[in-house]
Amino acid sequence: xxxxxxxxxxxxxxxxxxxxxxxxxxxxxxxxxxxxxxxxxxxxxxxxxxxxxxxxxxxxxxxxxxxxxxxxxxxxxxxxxxxxxxxx
Numbered sequence: 001x002x003x004x005x006x007x008x009x010x011x012x013x014x015x016x017x018x019x020x021x022x023x024x025x026x027x028x029x030x031x032x033x034x035x036x037x038x039x040x041x042x043x044x045x046x047x048x049x050x051x052x053x054x055x056x057x058x059x060x061x062x063x064x065x066x067x068x069x070x071x072x073x074x075x076x077x078x079x080x081x082x083x084x085x086x087x088x
Contacts, residue, residue, distance in 0.1 A: 013083035020075050024068050031064045
């Protein structure tokens with residue numbers, strides 16, 4: 001592998017990493033902000049007998065954050081393997 005191929009592979013890896021990070025940070029921001037900003041509107045709906053705004057604050061946002069972490073780990077593993085040339 002020559003330097004040009006290595007530089008192109010490295011640039012593609014960091015472009016994918018930045019894109020993934022930006023998308024997941026946007027999802028994190030929308031989840032945290034949305035649960036607080038729309039709390040009054042979400043109060044009208046209930047989930048398992050609790051107002052949806054309470055559920056989002058107590059459980060829902062935490063589950064979304066956990067899903068963000070899992071997605072990040074899974075996608076980064078794929079990006080790293082692709083950058084090393086292990087997988088297509």
